[in-house]
Amino acid sequence: MTSSSSWFLKMCLSFIMLLFFLIFNISPSFSSPTTASLAEKLIRGMNLFPKDSINLPENDPHFVHGNIVEKKFTFPGFDDTSASAEELGHHAGYYRLPNSKAARMFYFFFESRNNKDDPVVIWLTGGPGCSSELALFYENGPFQFTKNKKNLSLFLNEYGWDKASNIIFVDQPTGTGFSYTTDDSDxxxxxxxxxxxxxxxxxAFFKEHPQFTKNDFYITGESYAGHYIPALASRVHKGNKAKEGIHINLKGLAIGNGLTNPEIQYKAYTEFALQRDLITKxxxxxIGKLIPPCEQAIKACETKGGDACETSLSICTDIFNQILENTDNINYYDIRKKCEGNLCYxxxxxxxxxxxKTVKEALGVGDLDFVSCSSTVYSAMQQDWMRNLEVGIPSLLEDGIKVLVYAGEEDLICNWLGNFWWVxxxxxxxxxxxGASPTTPFLVDGEEAGMLQSHGPLAFLKVKEAGHMVPMDQPKAALQMLKDWMQGKLTKTRKGDSVSPM
Known part of the structure; x- marks a missing residue:
């Protein structure tokens, strides 16, 4: 296996994603016996076994007129029967992408449990190619699985983000989760x-749900969504300025443990590893001698694009790999933990x-299989990995769009230090x-849950005792963070209180 392939598996790109992806190797033209064996090992590390690398049916199972096909539903196995589907306001749907031959995007929409006037939030899981349903059930969605191993039933998540927002979970890019196309050119x-x-x-969503167009709108996600989120925010802001279609009331974007500026974030790997005693001086x-050629390769990616971006990934891979080689089976999404055998999560x-079958019937997805992470999507996006998506953020800040970058302090792969450096x-x-603003505690119920630095519309939050998936590791703090940020309260907790270094 090439160092590039090896790295991808360990690189900072989607919360589960990265892992997931490599897991499945891609199309036959990219596969080899070595890659296949490593892929099998990695997928077992997450205990995921997607049947296919992508949903590519021969015939469109949702051939209907109109852009959106949506239905209200309740999940089979949901223990709380006190509320009807109508009262819960849970929707599942497909959207036919207009700039495609046959692509359909699957999404969930959960109305707020608090107030329908709450902001609308879209959540994007990374990868590229991992389904947002991973977050829906294991992080910040309305549901969690019961601990009963024999009976797959659900209960409401006490800290689901639908307690403070009307939240959308989208399977994207095309081919992720339940999204699909009948034409691989899509x-x-x-x-x-x-x-x-x-x-x-x-x-199309706001046309379908016009009652929510007046609500504030926020874009959120984690890991490789450090690419998706700034790109989408810039596109929405551009559309608003040009008065394209429906005005989307964009107020902010939040990136959790993301990969946004690779040139800066790769340089932080060795520093973070040394600070946390993962490597010696x-x-x-x-390992630090690998950084200058990595930086040069990333600059070539930015100017030349194409193959230069894949080359930069190959060159930079060894930084992360060599750090891992000096650890003892560490879980690089949470360095407090080790992987037990092949199983990390x-x-x-x-x-x-x-x-x-009963769940798929409730959702209206037909006989499509759920692709937790699509290796085909992962492969297709390879030249996108090393691009710097920070470049679009300053203009958003100048126009008053709020930006929150948060990171669990125990994550190595998209560590807080690299994220803080680019911010x-x-x-x-x-x-x-x-840069001159003080670092102050972020308090939840009077207890310190993180360290905050902010000025104007920009905030950076390092979350205590959390790894790559902050809403999973610290659900209460994550929900409080969302509420405070959307309400403009994510500011310094004590005047003049400075804690340094971060």
Whole structure:
């Protein structure tokens, strides 16, 4: 296996994603016996076994007129029968992508449990190619699985983000989760295509649900969504300025443990690893020699694109790999933990549940199988990985769009340090003021849950005792973070209180 392939498996790109992806290797032209064996090992690490690398049916199972086909539903196995589907306001639907031959995007929409006037939030899981249902059931969605191993039943998540927002979970890019196409030319390869598809979807969504157009709108997600989120925010803002279609009331974007500026974030790997005693000073010095050629390769990706971007990934891969080689079976999504045998996480319930016939009937997905992570999508987006998506954020800040970057402190793969560095170094009118602002505690019920640095519309939050998936590890703090941020309260908790370094 090439160092590039090896890295991808460990690189900071989707919360489960990365893992997931490599897992499945891609199309036959990319596969080899070595890659296949590693893929099998990695997929077992997440206890996921998607049957196919992508849903590519011969005939469209949802051939209907109109852009959106949506239905209200209740999940089979949901223990709380006190509310009807109508009262819960849970929707599942397909949207036919107009700039495609036959692509349909699957989504969930959950109305707020608190107030329908709450903001509308869209959540994007990373990968590229991992389904947002992974977050829906294991992080910040309305549901969680019961601990009963024999009976796959659900209960309401006490800290689901639908307690503070009307939230949309989207399976994208095309081929992820229950999304599909009958024409493989619809597979996406970069952020322009991805953001246009999502913008088109949002236009159709708000046309279908006009009562929500007045609500504030926020874009959120994690890991490789550090690419998706800024791209979509820029596309929405551009559409609003040009008065395209329905005005989307964009107020902010939040990136959790994301990959946004690879050039800066790759440089942080050795520093983070040294600070957390994952490597020695001698190892730090040796691995550090790989950083200058990595930086040069990333610059070539930015100017030349195409193959230069894949080359940069190959060159930069060794930084992460060499750090891992000096650890003892560490879980690089949460360095407090080790993987037990092949198993680092067990997310198998989501695959089992969503592939049940009764569940698929309730959702209206026909006989399509749930593809937890699509290796085909992953492969198609390879030249997108090393691009810098920070570049579109300053203009959003200048126009008053709020930006929150948060990161669990125990994550290695998209660690807090690399995310803080790119936020700190980003050039905008408030750069100096942000750099000089004090670091203050983020409090939840009077207890310190993280460290916050902010100025104007920009905030950075390091979350305590959390790994790559903050809403899974610290659900109460994550929900409080969302509420405070949307309400404009995610600010310094004590005047003049400075805690340094972060």
């Amino acid at each position: 597979i996406r390869h970069g952020e322009d295509e991805v953001s246009n598809d999502l913008y088109d979807f949002l236009q 001698d190892q730090y010095d040796t 067990d997310f198998s319930k989501v695959e089992t549940f969503l592939n049940k 700190r170094d980003m050039v905008w009118s408030g750069k100096n003021e942000f």
